[in-house]
Amino acid sequence: MHFSVIFRVLGVLLMIFSLTLLPPFALSLWLNDDHHHAFLIAFAITFATGLGIWLPVHRARHDLQTRDGFLITALFWSVLGLFGSLPFYISAELDASFTDALFESISGLTTTGATVFTGLDFLPKSILYYRQQLQWLGGIGIIVIAVAILPMLGIGGMQLYRAETPGPVKDSKLTPRITETAKALFFMYVALTLLCALAYWLGGMSGFDAICHAFSTVAIGGFSTHDASIGFFNSPVIMAICTFFMFFSGINFALHFFGWREHSIRQYLKDPECRFYSAWILVGALITITYLYFTGTYGFFDSLMHGSFEFVSVLTTTGFGTADFSAWPTFLPFMLFLFAFMGGCGGSTAGGMKVMRVMLICKQGYREIKRLIHPSAIIPIKVGKKSVPDRVVEAVWGFFAVYIISFMVMFLLLLATGLDFVTSFSAVGASINNLGPGMGDVAAHYGNINDPAKWILCFAMLLGRLEVFTLLVLFTPMFWRR
Amino acid sequence: MHFSVIFRVLGVLLMIFSLTLLPPFALSLWLNDDHHHAFLIAFAITFATGLGIWLPVHRARHDLQTRDGFLITALFWSVLGLFGSLPFYISAELDASFTDALFESISGLTTTGATVFTGLDFLPKSILYYRQQLQWLGGIGIIVIAVAILPMLGIGGMQLYRAETPGPVKDSKLTPRITETAKALFFMYVALTLLCALAYWLGGMSGFDAICHAFSTVAIGGFSTHDASIGFFNSPVIMAICTFFMFFSGINFALHFFGWREHSIRQYLKDPECRFYSAWILVGALITITYLYFTGTYGFFDSLMHGSFEFVSVLTTTGFGTADFSAWPTFLPFMLFLFAFMGGCGGSTAGGMKVMRVMLICKQGYREIKRLIHPSAIIPIKVGKKSVPDRVVEAVWGFFAVYIISFMVMFLLLLATGLDFVTSFSAVGASINNLGPGMGDVAAHYGNINDPAKWILCFAMLLGRLEVFTLLVLFTPMFWRR
Ligand SMILES: [K+]
Ligand SMILES: [K+]
Numbered sequence: 001m002h003f004s005v006i007f008r009v010l011g012v013l014l015m016i017f018s019l020t021l022l023p024p025f026a027l028s029l030w031l032n033d034d035h036h037h038a039f040l041i042a043f044a045i046t047f048a049t050g051l052g053i054w055l056p057v058h059r060a061r062h063d064l065q066t067r068d069g070f071l072i073t074a075l076f077w078s079v080l081g082l083f084g085s086l087p088f089y090i091s092a093e094l095d096a097s098f099t100d101a102l103f104e105s106i107s108g109l110t111t112t113g114a115t116v117f118t119g120l121d122f123l124p125k126s127i128l129y130y131r132q133q134l135q136w137l138g139g140i141g142i143i144v145i146a147v148a149i150l151p152m153l154g155i156g157g158m159q160l161y162r163a164e165t166p167g168p169v170k171d172s173k174l175t176p177r178i179t180e181t182a183k184a185l186f187f188m189y190v191a192l193t194l195l196c197a198l199a200y201w202l203g204g205m206s207g208f209d210a211i212c213h214a215f216s217t218v219a220i221g222g223f224s225t226h227d228a229s230i231g232f233f234n235s236p237v238i239m240a241i242c243t244f245f246m247f248f249s250g251i252n253f254a255l256h257f258f259g260w261r262e263h264s265i266r267q268y269l270k271d272p273e274c275r276f277y278s279a280w281i282l283v284g285a286l287i288t289i290t291y292l293y294f295t296g297t298y299g300f301f302d303s304l305m306h307g308s309f310e311f312v313s314v315l316t317t318t319g320f321g322t323a324d325f326s327a328w329p330t331f332l333p334f335m336l337f338l339f340a341f342m343g344g345c346g347g348s349t350a351g352g353m354k355v356m357r358v359m360l361i362c363k364q365g366y367r368e369i370k371r372l373i374h375p376s377a378i379i380p381i382k383v384g385k386k387s388v389p390d391r392v393v394e395a396v397w398g399f400f401a402v403y404i405i406s407f408m409v410m411f412l413l414l415l416a417t418g419l420d421f422v423t424s425f426s427a428v429g430a431s432i433n434n435l436g437p438g439m440g441d442v443a444a445h446y447g448n449i450n451d452p453a454k455w456i457l458c459f460a461m462l463l464g465r466l467e468v469f470t471l472l473v474l475f476t477p478m479f480w481r482r
Numbered sequence: 483m484h485f486s487v488i489f490r491v492l493g494v495l496l497m498i499f500s501l502t503l504l505p506p507f508a509l510s511l512w513l514n515d516d517h518h519h520a521f522l523i524a525f526a527i528t529f530a531t532g533l534g535i536w537l538p539v540h541r542a543r544h545d546l547q548t549r550d551g552f553l554i555t556a557l558f559w560s561v562l563g564l565f566g567s568l569p570f571y572i573s574a575e576l577d578a579s580f581t582d583a584l585f586e587s588i589s590g591l592t593t594t595g596a597t598v599f600t601g602l603d604f605l606p607k608s609i610l611y612y613r614q615q616l617q618w619l620g621g622i623g624i625i626v627i628a629v630a631i632l633p634m635l636g637i638g639g640m641q642l643y644r645a646e647t648p649g650p651v652k653d654s655k656l657t658p659r660i661t662e663t664a665k666a667l668f669f670m671y672v673a674l675t676l677l678c679a680l681a682y683w684l685g686g687m688s689g690f691d692a693i694c695h696a697f698s699t700v701a702i703g704g705f706s707t708h709d710a711s712i713g714f715f716n717s718p719v720i721m722a723i724c725t726f727f728m729f730f731s732g733i734n735f736a737l738h739f740f741g742w743r744e745h746s747i748r749q750y751l752k753d754p755e756c757r758f759y760s761a762w763i764l765v766g767a768l769i770t771i772t773y774l775y776f777t778g779t780y781g782f783f784d785s786l787m788h789g790s791f792e793f794v795s796v797l798t799t800t801g802f803g804t805a806d807f808s809a810w811p812t813f814l815p816f817m818l819f820l821f822a823f824m825g826g827c828g829g830s831t832a833g834g835m836k837v838m839r840v841m842l843i844c845k846q847g848y849r850e851i852k853r854l855i856h857p858s859a860i861i862p863i864k865v866g867k868k869s870v871p872d873r874v875v876e877a878v879w880g881f882f883a884v885y886i887i888s889f890m891v892m893f894l895l896l897l898a899t900g901l902d903f904v905t906s907f908s909a910v911g912a913s914i915n916n917l918g919p920g921m922g923d924v925a926a927h928y929g930n931i932n933d934p935a936k937w938i939l940c941f942a943m944l945l946g947r948l949e950v951f952t953l954l955v956l957f958t959p960m961f962w963r964r
Contacts, residue, residue, distance in 0.1 A: 066854075066857065067855065070854070197697075218710060248686060277932060330897050330900075330902065330903060331894060331897040331898040334893075334894060334897055334898075334903070335894050338890055338894065351902075362881050363881055363882045364876075364879070365880055365883050365887065366882065367880070367961075368876070368877060368881070368884070368951065369951060369954060369955050369958055370960065371877075372548075372552070372951055372955050373549065373955060373958070373960055373961055377546065390872070393876070394846070394850070394872075394875070394876070394879070395850060395853075397846070397876075397879035397883070398847055398849070398850030398879075398881075399850070400879075400882075400883060401843045401846070401847050401879070401882060402847045402850070405847070408820055411816075412813060412816060412817050412820065413577055415812050415813040415816055415817075416813040419906050420811075420812065421812060421816070421903065421907075422903050422904075444809030469850065469854055471853060473851050473854050476851055476855070478851075478852065478855055479855055
């Protein structure tokens with residue numbers, strides 16, 4: 001481990017992050033909403049800490065190794081999550097406990113979108129803007145880390161993406177190619193956000209709401225500036241725009257990059273993960289719409305709109321709402337919820353286990369059945385035309401098992417804090433999948449549950465965002481041994 | 483596929499099974515409880531059908547192949563389940579619908595122990611005896627099939643047991659060695675049942691209850707002759723006896739065979755699966771007892787007795803009860819329930835995924851973490867001193883994934899029939915793990931849920947008992963192709 005380099009990276013990260021506190025500060029001054037001091041203090045603390053960490057080691061030069069990659073990735077969300085909570089904690093109007101401030105910040109940065117605050121419509125605009133921006137920043141982190149760093153770490157079969165990123169990472173060192181890759185993806189991310197904001201604005205949102213919701217849509221975050229979420233606008237046009245951008249943001253950003261460079265949708269059409277994802281969106285939305293219609297929950301048009309919106313929102317793990325979906329006939333909320341375990345494509349801002357892994361698990365389950373009938377046949381697993389190496393297959397199994405086991409353990413812990421079954425089940429599911437809204441006591445917000453539960457859920461959000469292994473590996477003595 | 487031989491085996495099975503209707507028939511005559519006609523009619527139908535199937539093909543001679551093994555195993559429980567329901571269906575006093583009769587019969591034979599009948603204490607003794615005997619017969623089937631046939635089929639990594647069964651099966655044909663193996667195991671099973679019955683009788687049960695409960699204990703079945711289950715006897719001695727025999731029956735019967743042959747417990751102590759199983763029983767029971775005591779649910783002695791009894795009962799998937807465990811502080815029922823997904827050791831009568839598989843999954847999860855830190859290291863998975871072949875490792879992953887996915891699908895289907903969350907979750911869990919009692923509306927019995935739900939649960943019980951793949955494989959066109 002090269003701690004000097006890790007500290008250098010961390011120091012720079014904190015200083016960059018501190019700069020992101022200036023836009024809400026400026027907004028607060030401009031709107032005169034009396035919150036600029038919170039952002040100023042948070043900026044000063046964050047910048048000073050970053051500088052203090054960076055200065056002693058700013059001359060350190062080492063190539064980063066795989067092991068450093070794990071630590072940096074884990075620190076990215078946990079340390080930024082900590083400092084990101086400062087404005088919430090300092091704000092007198094929010095009157096948030098440390099736990100609540102941290103929960104909101106981690107929920108924002110991990111793009112989970114679970115909130116402990118209510119009465120959003122009456123909060124200062126600068127705070128609202130800051131929450132949305134947190135998600136957007138978290139989204140950048142995911143895109144860059146998922147495409148540039150995670151494949152190198154080889155977590156849960158994500159080596160598969162290695163050859164498919166614009167700037168391939170061929171060895172285990174962080175090369176300058178990553179900077180290129182990151183730049184290209186950052187550009188795509190910004191472009192998509194602008195496009196989304198423009199569409200929302202044309203669809204009828206105010207400029208402020210359009211930008212704020214574009215932030216949390218492209219980041220698959222799910223924070224809103226209104227308690228009623230997208231339902232506030234009560235507009236089929238905005239719902240349709242939102243559905244489209246949630247769907248689009250759930251696709252691997254490397255594909256967006258190719259599509260943009262080649263001015264064609266060919267790459268989307270031939271990508272097996274993207275096809276699997278689109279197929280399930282179609283099938284699932286159809287089931288949802290049909291069920292809503294035939295149970296008489298809504299008429300045809302509302303079934304169509306709410307059904308497809310909510311299904312895409314939950315499957316992609318965005319977590320926007322237009323209706324109280326936890327009050328739909330019991331089958332539907334849970335079906336949607338189980339799809340959130342799949343989530344969007346790898347290399348997107350979506351949570352969940354990722355489409356690629358679920359696809360591989362299905363293929364392998366089917367191969368096991370084939371093997372029972374033809375025990376001596378050699379049956380390769382293919383994604384598109386490529387055979388998947390056994391090593392990747394095993395890594396995906398491992399990921400699935402550890403994901404499920406982590407879910408179970410945290411579910412039991414939440415029950416032990418005294419929450420009921422549906423609340424515990426859905427809260428852990430919504431957190432580990434970075435989905436956001438749950439059911440039971442956490443259907444509307446997370447403000448009323450106990451503090452230990454909030455801490456467990458913070459851990460769950462980080463665990464999900466860090467693809468489980470990145471975080472778990474830090475808890476093994478092996479990792480810290482030379 | 484050699485259908486002539488399969489029919490021959492099926493015919494013989496049915497004729498043998500029909501003979502097992504004679505003891506309850508005799509009991510009914512002796513006690514004069516007015517139910518002998520039900521058993522006589524059932525006997526006649528079953529025997530005649532068996533004979534009718536057997537006669538045309540009784541000269542067929544072929545070596546059975548792997549594929550035939552799947553079909554015979556699946557038919558064993560489904561066809562016997564069907565014919566086993568006859569006495570329930572015919573009985574005028576039970577007044578059972580076809581669905582209820584089939585549910586009870588499949589629940590019995592698969593050793594699940596979920597019941598649709600209430601007021602057991604007032605039912606005719608012959609019917610009660612028949613239910614217990616069904617479980618005992620199912621138990622024999624499991625032992626023989628699990629040790630003699632399943633390893634040959636290579637389901638979910640159970641090839642591991644091949645080398646460890648008393649009469650090893652080295653090729654893919656059913657050799658006469660299997661007959662020896664089966665005889666040895668049958669002997670162990672009978673001996674254990676007699677021992678258990680004797681212990682119960684000395685512990686204070688009536689002779690009838692002692693035999694009946696020995697049947698369902700050794701079979702890890704969980705049927706009782708009383709609504710209050712083991713709680714009826716209100717005796718710490720009987721609870722202790724029951725706990726011991728449930729624990730003991732959850733161990734691979736091949737180990738019992740070795741232990742008996744060598745007059746030593748050496749084999750138990752050095753078997754990795756048995757050690758893992760015992761360790762978790764200790765840890766889990768300790769957690770349960772501690773939690774019960776410190777939440778003030780019981781005093782110390784009752785916490786100790788009920789805690790260890792219920793934990794062993796649920797983990798081994800027996801499903802006997804002494805207390806309304808679904809009313810314990812929420813954390814406990816669900817913790818116990820999740821342990822039922824592990825279940826007992828392979829080659830025992832227990833349900834669940836089996837200890838060996840869970841052990842391999844844990845080892846592999848840990849290996850994945852190791853591999854992240856040392857990407858180029860070759861890390862074998864060991865059970866005891868033996869390395870586990872990659873093929874087995876993959877099969878176990880496949881089993882886990884398909885098990886979890888089957889669970890999810892059936893859980894959603896149950897929700898769609900209108901059952902609530904806790905009921906659906908626990909009913910499917912209790913069925914696929916062959917545990918028996920659930921929570922919510924199925925905490926006491928399964929009599930009040932709708933018919934479609936009962937059919938889904940019948941399928942779940944068969945799926946669990948048939949190690950998922952044996953049944954699923956029959957639904958693939960591939961299986962039926964030449
Ligand atoms: K989200
Ligand atoms: K059972």
